[in-house]
Amino acid sequence: MLASLIYILIFPGFAFLGVFGLFAEFFDRKLYARLQNRVGPPWFQPFADFIKLLGKEEIVPCDANPAMFTLVPVIALSTVVAAFLYIPLWNTTSLLSFNGDIIVILYLLTIPTLAFFIGGWYSSSLFARIGSVRAVTQLFAYEVPLFIGILSAALLANTWSLSEIMTFYNKSPVLALFNILGFGVSLIALLGKLEKVPFDIPEAETEIVAGAFTEYSGKFLALLRLTLDVEMVAGAALLAAVFLPFGLGANPVIGFIFFIAKVLFVIALITLLRTVFARLRIDQMISFCWKRMVPVAILQLLICLILKGVIQR
Amino acid sequence: MHNSKEFKIPIGPQHPALKEPESFSVALRGEKILGVDIRLGYNHRGIEKACEERSYVQDIYLIERICGICSHAHATAFIQAVEEIAHLAVPERALYIRTLVGELERVHSHLLWLGVAGHEIGFDTLLMYTWRDREIVMDILADLTGNRVNYGINSIGGVRRDISPAQVKDVLKAVDKLEERTKYYIEVATEETTIIKRLSGVGVLAYDDAIKLDAVGPTARASGVARDVRRDDPYAAYDKIQFNVITDTHSDVYGRTVVRVKELMESYGMIREILKKMPEGPIAIKAPPRRIPAGEAISRYEAPRGEDVHYVKSNGTEKPERVKVRAPTLANVQAVKHMLKDRFLADMPIVIAAIDPCFSCTDRSIAIEDGKSRKKNVMTWQELHDYSIKWHRERGFDPAEINRKFHKTMEGK
Amino acid sequence: MIMEVLRSILKKPATNLYPAEKLEMAEKYRGELKFYPERCIGCKLCMRDCPTGAITIRKVGEKKFEAEIDLGKCIYCGQCVDSCLKKALEITKHIELAQLDPKKLKVVFGHEQAGESPEKPSQGAAE
Structure with missing residues (x-):
């Protein structure tokens, strides 16, 4: 009982994820700034922002549904933290694991977007409503290539359990190299999930202010921003677990350093992508996802199927 | 908000896309713009x-x-x-x-x-x-x-x-x-x-x-x-x-x-x-x-x-x-x-x-004319000032008090 | 684009870390005004040409004048320097003039403290 509480609240639960998420935000912002030849924020900036937002007054719009409006940030944050509990850190076993957990992770990571939709919708601001509709429209576009990309890797490993996938690739790392297309597709889809350029359409600042978050303030906004940070870490950790299965099984300290390095590497790739692209329009984004990314993801699926046939023979 | 329904969103006078205050009232159907109503006059300096x-x-x-x-x-x-x-x-x-x-x-x-x-x-x-x-x-x-x-x-x-x-x-x-x-x-x-x-x-x-x-x-x-x-x-x-x-x-x-x-x-x-x-x-x-x-x-x-x-x-x-x-x-x-x-x-x-x-270069003062009576409603600076103070007081917010507090903090040290 | 972006990582950031690092202004930058009371003949041409009425010349004695410059009103155009026939006004490149207290923005150049530059802005104001 006590152990579970520690797992959930401290490590690798809320406390660790919160700190790591905020650090990841700093890493992302600092790298983004340096790529743009700027100085960037000091390391404590995301923490300071978070604490400042916690201390601010929160305003619930008159027309908004107060219950929905206030519940949404909590739901969003808790689902991403829950998803993280299924992802192994320094070895191949995670805190919670069963056959089929990879599907659960993917679904848990979808819930924040739906939560943003509900929050934006119930905040009854026009900007928030447009933003939330865009978020859901986008969801249907990037989710399919993301699922195909990640699940084709699982298919090759012949299991639906993340731990077993990692064990499989750890045994034969060469096979992981065949998943490179899937990695690319999932990385780009992750940009959509995290609402980052070029897919930051739901919160396009110059068009609809802050999208679904427009009416949020104070604690709720702090939680929503933390959700995005933690989601970034969880998404990066998932990609690292599935596509970069190296350096596992050694002693926990080295394994943990490897884990952090892998997550930061994925985040660095995300940052690089958001530095060199302009924001797409929602119609362009959807046609890009369906016409470019889905075929590549299906190609990855075919590669995995053929490879599987070769291995089994 | 159905996609088939039309609605209007205000881009401006205050909006992150605009660096100066100007009002664009956009009629939308879904993501499509049906029409734009531009109104100058937020930045007139005389x-x-x-x-x-x-x-x-x-x-x-x-x-x-x-x-x-x-x-x-x-x-x-x-x-x-x-x-x-x-x-x-x-x-x-x-x-x-x-x-x-x-x-x-x-x-x-x-x-x-x-x-x-x-x-x-x-x-x-x-x-x-x-x-x-x-x-x-x-x-x-x-x-x-x-x-x-x-x-x-x-x-x-x-x-x-x-x-x-x-x-x-x-x-x-x-x-x-x-x-x-x-x-x-x-x-x-x-x-x-x-x-x-x-x-x-x-x-x-x-x-x-x-x-x-x-x-x-x-x-x-x-x-x-x-x-x-x-x-x-x-x-x-x-x-x-x-x-x-x-x-x-x-x-x-x-x-x-x-x-x-x-x-x-x-x-x-x-x-x-x-x-x-x-x-x-x-x-x-x-x-x-x-x-x-x-x-x-x-x-x-x-x-x-x-x-x-x-x-x-x-x-x-x-x-x-x-x-x-x-x-x-x-x-x-x-x-x-x-x-x-x-x-x-x-x-x-x-x-x-x-x-x-460059909206402040462009800006004109606008007098809105009543369609029938041809009456223009123009306020002097003092009238506008009084009106705004009255408006805020009715909502339980006294600008004069805030002003006093501000000056106190500025001079206090 | 991607190459340019990656190259930036190795470059030093272009940002100037003001106020930790001060910027050197151009040689003839139009900053704060300086008044030489001994040269002033009290023609008040500067007062007449000042677009904002920031400068006031007062007679304080026989052929003695002092200038009061309202730094809050001054737009640093330097027209008064051009208008002055006796070169009693000069423009300096001192630009850090922010003050928390509006009273400190009024600077008086008199005979006693001739040429003395006004109180340096406090640390809080500069940040």
């Missing part, structure tokens, strides 16, 4: 009226502050009109210096625009890079004129500061560096896929529409209308310098980008030529007149955003009787309405930004 109460010398500095970007354009347009009324022969060297500052200003304005355009389509890296490089030209302007924005280089009958040989060298060095960077931006703007995707086919203004809606400047030139005051009605030293009027036939935001970056290249050539051809001699006439004889004049100037028109009427005293300013944005703003028709909401920021709007 500069024209204020000019009538100041002397010509003071007016130069007031007029210069109409716009933060094309300050030299306004000041020069005004001073040209004054000099025309007074029949002053401005020394050759002064004209060259005015032209030089004008072209440097165009460079900084277009680089600024490129960055803003990048930001509007969510490409902040371009914003950071162009604004970093824009600092080069800002430093040069500060060195030449003494200020980064309000150059204050013009005086009646000449300019106030000469340019030294050392400064000429600095300018040439800066221009070389900027030219290299601009070549890179041309590459970026014409080759980056996401930029092209967001810009081409957006905000189309056909040739006929550009003529009909009286578009000016790069907006018109991108639609193929070769309209440039510098060539059509040369002022300052433009009749002595070689340059091409850049036009483009894309007629969309992409075309406007191409026109602006190519104009940058053109400006670098002009700056080099000005510095080479600049004659020696005085930079201002001796003892400029304080009283301007009665008369009136219209002056045109090709500001970075388009044609800027100033009208000055004098009555023989130290103060002008009437000053009228037509900033380029006023000519272009109606075209925006046309460009946005049937486009997506996502295109709105970049289409507005593509005319390089």
Whole structure:
């Protein structure tokens, strides 16, 4: 009982994820700034922002549904933290694991977007409503290539359990190299999930202010921003677990350093992508996802199927 | 909010896409724009009226502050009109210096625009890079004129500061560096896929529409209308310098980008030529007149955003009787309405930004007239002040109290 | 684009860390005004030409004048320097003039403290 509480609240639960998420935000912002030849924020900036937002007054719009409006940030944050509990850190076993957990992770990571939709919708601001509709429209576009990309890797490993996938690739790392297309597709889809350029359409600042978050303030906004940070870490950790299965099984300290390095590497790739692209329009984004990314993801699926046939023979 | 239903969203007066307050009320169906209602008047400063109460010398500095970007354009347009009324022969060297500052200003304005355009389509890296490089030209302007924005280089009958040989060298060095960077931006703007995707086919203004809606400047030139005051009605030293009027036939935001970056290249050539051809001699006439004889004049100037028109009427005293300013944005703003028709909401920021709007230059005071009784509802400053205090008090908020507290904290330490 | 971006990582950031690092202004930058009371003849041409009425010349004695400059009103155009026949006014490149207390923005140049520059802005104001 006590152990579970520690797992959930401290490590690798809320406390660790919160700190790591905020650090990841700093890493992302600092790298983004340096790529743009700027100085960037000091390391404590995301923490300071978070604490400042916690201390601010929160305003619930008159027309908004107060219950929905206030519940949404909590739901969003808790689902991403829950998803993280299924992802192994320094070895191949995670805190919670069963056959089929990879599907659960993917679904848990979808819930924040739906939560943003509900929050934006119930905040009854026009900007928030447009933003939330865009978020859901986008969801249907990037989710399919993301699922195909990640699940084709699982298919090759012949299991639906993340731990077993990692064990499989750890045994034969060469096979992981065949998943490179899937990695690319999932990385780009992750940009959509995290609402980052070029897919930051739901919160396009110059068009609809802050999208679904427009009416949020104070604690709720702090939680929503933390959700995005933690989601970034969880998404990066998932990609690292599935596509970069190296350096596992050694002693926990080295394994943990490897884990952090892998997550930061994925985040660095995300940052690089958001530095060199302009924001797409929602119609362009959807046609890009369906016409470019889905075929590549299906190609990855075919590669995995053929490879599987070769291995089994 | 069904997608089939129409609704209106307010872009402005306060909105992250707009750098100045202006109201665009957008009727939407889903993501599609059905129509736009533009309303000016949020930023009116009454500069024209204020000019009538100041002397010509003071007016130069007031007029210069109409716009933060094309300050030299306004000041020069005004001073040209004054000099025309007074029949002053401005020394050759002064004209060259005015032209030089004008072209440097165009460079900084277009680089600024490129960055803003990048930001509007969510490409902040371009914003950071162009604004970093824009600092080069800002430093040069500060060195030449003494200020980064309000150059204050013009005086009646000449300019106030000469340019030294050392400064000429600095300018040439800066221009070389900027030219290299601009070549890179041309590459970026014409080759980056996401930029092209967001810009081409957006905000189309056909040739006929550009003529009909009286578009000016790069907006018109991108639609193929070769309209440039510098060539059509040369002022300052433009009749002595070689340059091409850049036009483009894309007629969309992409075309406007191409026109602006190519104009940058053109400006670098002009700056080099000005510095080479600049004659020696005085930079201002001796003892400029304080009283301007009665008369009136219209002056045109090709500001970075388009044609800027100033009208000055004098009555023989130290103060002008009437000053009228037509900033380029006023000519272009109606075209925006046309460009946005049937486009997506996502295109709105970049289409507005593509005319390089300057709303405070453009702004007019608006009196709303009752359709039937023809009664205008005009409030004086005091009435508005009282009304606002009353409005806030009714809602349990006392501005006077806040003011007192503020002053207390400011003086408290 | 991607190459340029990656190259930036190795470059030093272009940002100037003001106020930790001060910027050197251009040689003839139009900053704060300086008044030489001994040269002033009290013609008040500067007052007449000032676009904002920021400068006031007062007679304090026989052929003695002092100038009060309202830094809050001054737009740093330098017209008064041009208008002055006796070069009693000069422009300096001192630009850090922000003050928390509006009263400190009024600077008086008199005979006693001739040429003395006004109180340096406090640390809080500069940040």
